[in-house]
Amino acid sequence: MISGAGPQLLTALTIAGVASGLFTWWMTRGTWPLPQDNPNDRSLHESPMPRSGGIAIVAGIALGSLAGMSELRLILGSALTLAIISFVDDWRELPAALRLTAHLAAATAFVVVGLAPGSYAVSAFVVLAVAWMTNLYNFMDGSDGLAGGMAVLGFATYAVAAAQAGDATLVVFSACVAAAAAGFLLFNFPPARIFMGDVGSIPLGFLAAAVGAWGWQHGVWPAWFPFLVFAPFVVDASVTLARRVWRRERVWIAHRDHYYQRLVRMGWGHRRTALAEYVLMAASGGLALVAVSASPPVQYAVIGGAILAYASLIGAVQRAWGRFQGDRGHAV
Secondary structure: OOOOOHHHHHHHHHHHHHHHHHHHHHHHOOOOOOOEEOOOOOOOOOOOEEOOOHHHHHHHHHHHOOOOOHHHHHHHHHHHHHHHHHHHHHHHOOOHHHHHHHHHHHHHHHHHHHHOOOOHHHHHHHHHHHHHHHHHHHHOOOOOOHHHHHHHHHHHHHHHHHHHHOOHHHHHHHHHHHHHHHHHHHHHOOOOOOOOOHHHHHHHHHHHHHHHHHHHHOOOOOOHHHHHHOHHHHHHHHHHHHHHHHOOOOOOOOOOOOHHHHHHHHHHHHHHHHHHHHHHHHHHHHHHHHHHOOOHHHHHHHHHHHHHHHHHHHHHHHHHHHHHHHHHHHHO
8 A cells, every 4th residue: 555645645636526526517507608419319318418518527637636647647648638629529520530530649649658568469459449448438428427427436446456556646646537527427417417528538538548558557457457447338338339330330420329328218217327337337346456466367257257247237238128129119
């Protein structure tokens, strides 16, 4: 554990959380113009909602982590750059190719300059993993409280693991992200008063991957750890993408086929879906923390058990969705 880091951590947490919460509250009062998220046939909300509230999260992270994170400045700088591009996208909907290019460029800069894992094959894999996490986090930001809750629990798990490994810098930075997300979540938990938009979800996805890769490269945790911590998002988005590719759908088109979206559409609603996902997130994070310091055989067993558990959950939602569709067909 880390000794002597308590005051710095408490200060950073307070600044990040309070700054994010106050900024979000200010934006919900309509005193600052924000782009509106108007409902369409692919939305889960029914009335226009202000978005780009993720500005508050990014600001909270930046303010809270100003001190004691010299090694992570490249990560923060890349996230801030993505936030600027994503804020423009929230207003004007940039071309998908341009957005993807920016995500790949940020991932490449981080891997080449800040990580340097050695092998070209490993470097290419990490670049693709970071870019995919950046995008999938955005895909999973489609229900009240979901992406904000994942950030709180996921980065809190990172902070605990970093504390166990004695990495004070990673503790402070991860805790700042969790606190900033918590400040925003106060106004995004169902029923949401504001959405984070791409300006929030894109940087959070990048940070989840980049911090995870940085911790792996510096021996804080094994390579599987970030995947298990963020498994609720990784599994849902990845399986959904694979299913859409198999059906030869246009995967760049927005849709409502994610498993969390199906839960909402089956009558669970935003609040129940969010709470159920929080339980799953907490279970994944807790399992990762238990296994991170265990022997390799135990780690392999945990990973195998997690794969089986997620496969069972995916199958259960899929069967429930089939019944729901059948009932709707009979009703019509």
